[in-house]
Amino acid sequence: MRNKLFVIIASLFVVFGSYASEISVEDSKTLLNLVETEKDFSDALDLLGQADNFKVLKADSTIMGLVEELGTTHNVSTIGWGDDADAESNEESDNSDEKEDGEGESDVPDSLWSIFFLSFAAGFAALLTPCVFPMIPMTVSFFTKQSKTKAKGIRNAIFYGISIIVIYIVLGSVITAIFGAEVLNEMSTNPTFNIVFFLILVIFAISFMGAFEIRMPSKWVNKADSKADKGGIIGIFFMALALALVSFSCTGPIVGSLLVTAASEGGLAPFIGMFGFSLALALPFALFAAFPGWMNSLPKSGGWLNTVKVVLGFLELALAFKFLSNADLSLQAHLLEREVFLAIWIGIFLVLALYLFGFLTLPHDSKIERLSVGRTLLGTFTLIFVIYMLPGMWGAPLKLISAFPPPLQYAESPMGVGGGGVAVGDHPEGTHLGPQNIYVFHDYDKALAYAKEVNKPLFVDFTGHNCVNCRKMEQSVWGEPGVINVLRDDVVIVSLYVDERTELPKSEQKTVKYPDGRTKKLVTVGDKWMYKQISEFKATAQPYYVMQNTDGKVISDGPATYKDHKNPVDFKKWLNQSLKK
DSSP states (O other): OHHHHHHHHHHHHHHHOSSSBOOOHHHHHHHHHTOOSHHHHHHHHHHHHTBTTHHHHHHOHHHHHHHHHHHHHTTOOOTTTTHHHHHHHHHHHHHHHHHTTTHHHHHHHHHHHHHHHHHHHHHHHHHTSTTTTTHHHHHHHHHHHHOSSHHHHHHHHHHHHHHHHHHHHHHHHHHHHHHOHHHHHHHTTOHHHHHHHHHHHHHHHHHHTTSOOOOOOHHHHHHHHHHHTTOHHHHHHHHHHHHHHHTHHHHHHHHHHHHHHHHHHOTTHHHHHHHHHHHHHHHHHHHHHHOGGGGGGSOOOSHHHHHHHHHHHHHHHHHHHHHHHHHHHHHTOOSSOHHHHHHHHHHHHHHHHHHHTTSOOOTTOOOOSSOOHHHHHHHHHHHHHHHHHGGGGGTOOOGGGTTSSOOTTSSSSTTOTTSOSSOOOOOOTTEEEOGGGOEEESOHHHHHHHHHHHTOOEEEEEEOTTOHHHHHHHHHTTTSTTTHHHHHHTOEEEEEETTOOOBOOGGGOEEEEOTTSOEEEEOBHHHHHHHHHHHHHOOOOSSEEEEEOTTSOBOSSSOEEHHHHOSHHHHHHHHHHHHHO
C-alpha cells in the first residue's frame, strides 16, 4: 500500500510539477485515504500544501475532516496546517511581481532615494561655494528691480527656481538618452569606465583645491547673460542659465561626480540626481528672491567659502579612489588591495584635518587668524575618522565604511596581520577565501557536488566584485553571532560573481535566450552566473541569496536580499527557517 502511495505522489509530481501544481479534490481525498504511516501523512500534507489550488483544498470540509482524523490517528498536530504555505505562496507571488522588472522594482526605489538625498546634499554644498553664494544678493537685486509688485516678485522667483531645476534635469536626461539605462548600468562594472571617472574626479578635486578653474567658454556665458537682460519669462530663464554657466567652475565638479554615481545606478538615477541637486540649488535663490528681507540673516561672503570648496576637493579625491578600486576589483589585478586603499584614505583625510586646523594653506585661502568653532569641530571629526580607519590596516572590519574599501579577503593579509582572524585549517579543494575568512566555492557544480558529499544545504550567493550592498552585508551581517557560525559550519557557500570577467572555455560559450525574449552570448564567467540568476530566479539585483538542498532545489522561503534582510536579526531568521525547512 505504501508503494502505491509513492506511485501516486510521483505521478502527481511528474504531471503537474512539484511546486506549481493543481490537485483535484478527488485526488486529494484518494491521497489521504492511502496514508498508512506518519511519514505518509507528512508527505501528503507537504504535497497538498504546495498545490496552486491549496486554498480550495483547505476549504473542503471532507479533506479537512480527513486531515484532522489522520492527525489524531498518527498523533500529529494539524493546527495552522498550510499557514506557512499560504505565506510562502503570497511571498513568492509578491517576489515574482518584483522580479519581473529585474533590478528595478525591489532595490531601485531605495537606491533612487539615496541618490536623491546625496544629490540634495551636494546641491546644498555647491550653494556654499565662492562661485555660487555671492550670486544670491545679485539675484535678489535683479528681482527687486524687475518686480513692480510683491506678487509678481514671488511669481518670477518661483519661475527662476523652476528654470534652474529644468536646466539641470535636462542635463541628466540627455546623459541617459545618449547612453541608455542598460549601457550605463553595465558601464558601472567596466574597468575602463571606472578608470576614466577616476581621472575625471582627480581633475575636479585638483580644480577645487585651487590649482586651476574649469570654466565654460566665455562666449556661452556672454550670450546667456545678454539674453537675460531682455526681461520677462525668457529673460528669467536665461538668467538661470547664466547662473549655471558662471558657477560651473564650482558646480561642474559636483555635477560631474553626481552623474558618475548616477551612471553607476543607471535607469532614472541621472534624472533623479539632477533633480535633487537643482532643487537644493534653486530653493534658496527662489526664496531669497521672493522674500528679500531674509537676506539679513545670511552670513557675509569671505574666506570660509573657499574652505568649503577645498573640503569638497578632498572628498572628491577620496571618492575618486573608490572608482579606481572598482576597476582593480573587476580586473582582479590586486594593485589596490585593502591596505593600500585605506592608507590612501588615511593620508587624504589626515591632510584634510591638518588643513582644517590651519597647519596647511592652499591657493586662494585667506590668512587664518583664529579658527572658527565650525572649522574646529569639522577638523576634530575628520581626525577621529582617521583614527577609526587605522585598525583597518591590520584587519579590522570598519563596518561604518564597509561599502568603500575592498573586501577583507582582497588584501595583502586576508587573515589579518599575523593571521589572527580565524584558524584556517583544512578546506575543500576548489574553495577560495571569502567574506569573514570563510572558504567558499566559486563554481556552482563543484559546490553542489561537495554539498551532496557532506550532506549540507547549499547557500547560493549571487554577488559582484563592485557590489556595494554585497560588501555591506558581508561586513555588517555575515559576521554577526548566530549568523557566522551557521555560514561557517552548517552550509556550503558558493559565491557567484556576476561581474567576473574571466573568459569561459570556448565549449561553454553559447548564445542564450533570456525570459524577456532577448538573446545574448555568454562569454565570461560573470555572464554565465548572471544568466543563471535571471533565468532561474527572474532577478538581477545583488546580493541575492537562496538556500538549496543537495539536489539543487530551493528550500528557502523566498530569497534573502539587501532590501529585506540587511538587519542581522532578519537574516538570521531567514537562515534558520531555511535550515529547518
